Amino acid sequence: MASFTSPAEFQDAYNTLFRTFDSGKTKLLTWRKWQLQQMWWMIVDNEDSIVDALKKDLNRHTFETYSADLLGIKRDILEHIRNLEDWAADERPKAGLILGTLSKARVRREPLGVALIIAPWNFPMLLLFQPLIAAITAGCAVMLKPSELAVESEKLVVRLVNEYLDPEAVRIVTGGPAETSHILEHRFNPIFFTGSGEIAQYVATSAAKFLTPTVLELGGQGPAIVTKTANVDIAAKRVAFAKFFNAGQICLTVNHCFVDPDVHDRFVQRLGYWFDQYLAGPKDGYSKIINGNNFDRLTGMLRGTDGRVVYGGSTNRDEGFLHPSIVTGVTRKDALLQEELFGPIVPIIKANTTDAYKTIRSMEHPLAIYIFSADQAEIDEILNNTNSGGVTINDVIMHASVPNAPFGGVGSSGHGYYHGQSGFLAFTHLRTVVAPPGWLEKLIGFRYPPYNMKNLAKLVAKNTLGFKKGETMEDQKIGMSRAGGGKIWKVAVLVTGIGILIDYKMNGKLRWNTA
16 A cells, blocks of 8 residues: 655645745745756756656656647746746736826735645646746746546655755655645645645635635636538548547546547548558557556446447556547437547547537537537537537647647636646736826825815716717727827826926925825
C-alpha cells in the first residue's frame, strides 16, 4: 500500500507555505524567474524519467509524451519567463484626466496567496506543472497534490519538486480520497482543480466554506458534428486520432459523433480504416486504460449499449487493453451517452445539422465541440446555437493550443481559465489604487453633508452618445462608433481650466500631492 503524506507532514507544509507567502518572498520577480528557470531544468534534466513514468502508468508512447507533456510544459515555462515582467507590472486604466492622469489610478497585479493545485491521472505531469507555472509567475506559494492513480508519475514528481524547487514556497503532498478530504478542510487562497465533475462538486463545496476562488478544469461529453459538406476522410482521420491518443483518456477528446445520414456509412468505414492504420505500429504504441475500475466501467458501458459494435470491441483486462470501438445506431438514451466516456469508444448518432445541435443544446455544456463542415453558414449556425468551452473546426483539440488565448470550460465543463496570461490572472488579484491630489477637494467638496440640493446639477450624467427615446431594436447601428470622443476632450480641457483658475485664485499655491 502506498505511503501517503501524514496529517502532521501536511500541517508542516501548510504552515510553511503561509509563513513564506506572508514574508513577501514569492512576490519578488527575481524569485519567480528563478523558480521558473528551475522548472525548466527540472524537465530538461529528467525527460527520460518522465517518459518512463508515463510509459509505466499509461503505456504512453514516447512520441505522445514529447508532443503533449514535454513540449507543452517547456513552451509554457519559456512564455511565462518571457512575459513575467510585463504581466506583473501595474496597469494604467483609461480613467480620464482627474482619476487617471492626476490621481494616478493604477491596477496592481498581486498574487492571491497560497494556492492548492490538484491534478488528474490522465496527464499527471502536464496538468500538474502547467498551473504551477502560472501560479509561480503570479507570485503565489503553492501546494501540489498529484493524482495517486498514476503511481509512477506521483513518485517522480514528488522527487523532482523536492529536488528542484524552493521547499519554503512549493510543497507537494500525496494521498487518496481521505487525505484529499483532509487537505480541503483547510483554507487556501485559490484552488485549481482538474478532474471529474463529480469530484469538482466536492472541491467547490469545500472551497465555498472559506469563500475560496476556484478554477475548475473539467470535461464533459464533447461531441463532433460531421455534416454532409464535410471532408469525410479528414473528419474520420482526426476523430480516430482523438480517440487513439492516450486511448481517449483526454478531457478534450471526441466523446461521440453526430453524422449526417448522407455521409454516415462512408464516415464509419473511414473511421475504421484510420484506426487500423494507427494500430498498425508496435503494440506498445497504444495507451492502456489506467486501472481496473476504469476498464470495468468502459467495458460495462460497451456491453450495455443498444447500438451495434461494428468495429473493435476486443479487450484484455490484465493488460488494460481496450481496442478502439465504433458503435452505430446509438440514440440519446443509450448507455454510452449517460456519462463522459473517457475512453476509446466512438458512439455514432445519425443526425442532420439541426438535430445535432438541438441535441447538444439539450445536454450539459461540453468542454469542446468539433465541427466538420465546408459550409461557413452551417458552421455559424452551429456556433450560434450551442455553447461549449471551446471549438475546433475541421480538426480536434487544436483550440487548446492557441497562443495567448484562454482555455477553460463553461457550466458543468468547468469555470475559470488558464494558458498564457489567462493562467497568470487565474492566480492574481487585480487591486485598484488611486491617489487623488489634495487640491481636488475644491472641486468635490459638495459631496459632504449637509447636502445642498443646488449641487444636484453637478451629478448629472449627460447622454453624449446620441441615442433617442423611442428607438427600436431595428434602429440600432452596429459597428459605428458613437462614443463622442471629441466631447470627452472638451470635458478634459474644461477640468484643466478649472484647475488653472483655482491655482490663480490661490496665488500659485495649489497643492498637487495627496497631503
